[in-house]
Amino acid sequence: MGAWRGARRALVQAPALHGGSGPLHLRSFARFDRVWSIERASLVAGALAAVVGVPACARSSKSAPYELVVHVDGDVGHSLAGATISFLGRRVGETDDHGALTLAIRGSEGERVALTVSCPPGFQSPALPTDVVLHRLSEPGRKPEYDLQCPPVTRSVVIVVRADNGPRLPVLYLGKEVARTDESGAAHALVSVPASDDVDITIATNEPGNERLRPQNPSMKFVPSGPDDIKALTVKFALEPDKRRAAVSKPSLPVRLH
Secondary structure (H helix, E strand, O other): OHHHHHHHHHHHHOOOOOOOOOOOOHHHHHHHHHHHHHHHHHHHHHHHHHHHOOOHHHOOOOOEEEEEEEEEEEEOOEEOOOOEEEEOOEEEEEOOOOOEEEEEEEEOOOOEEEEEEEOOOOEOOOOOOEEEEOOOOOOOOOOOEEEEEOOEOEEEEEEEEEEEOOOOOEEEEOOEEEEEOOOOOEEEEEEEEEOOOOEEEEEOOOOOOOOOEEOOOOEEEEOOOOOOEEEEEEEEOEEOOOHHHOOOOOOOOOOOOO
16 A cells, blocks of 8 residues: 555656646546545455355355364274275275274364265165264363274174084085084084174084984074174084884784692
């Protein structure tokens, strides 16, 4: 503004246009005052916008970035690396070896935004986006944290079998042998099963020589309950008598007494 005042003073003291002497022609002076008034109004508007912090043409835009931390687990307590996080359809990063990703999202205090999680192979992505709330914590340096899940598609389950009086019997999953009992009737197997489906394990008794075992083809059904799952199947077999070899008793004859 000081430069404009100096220029105005110089014009007042300058010689008249068209080679004359004396003050500047009044019409030229009036035009200068109009330009000066417009420029001053523009400067005032710019100063007000700077005080508010948002330009007048963009006062509806987002105010500032909000930082937050996303944690992704494959199972509860098992961090998952390589999960992709997207916001507004754009990929913004992947979780690290600790299952964490720090984001900075522009928005307003208390605004809810939706994050989409794409899980790595072998893990199931959530069907719907996850809403998080933009806010700042009172403790300096701390960021809001949100936990997300990528459950595994399959789980590993240890099957433990105890078959009393059932030596050398096959243990079946999906019709395939995964173990066989030893001479004492014990067996175990590690199987990969669907994480959320019913699982059937059967001790097969349909091999030749096992027809008299009771019960026939006992089984158990379960749904995996989490990581490091162990399921036990205990059966006590009995041997049904062979009817074909049952002895036929002969009628007893009277004994003569002397």
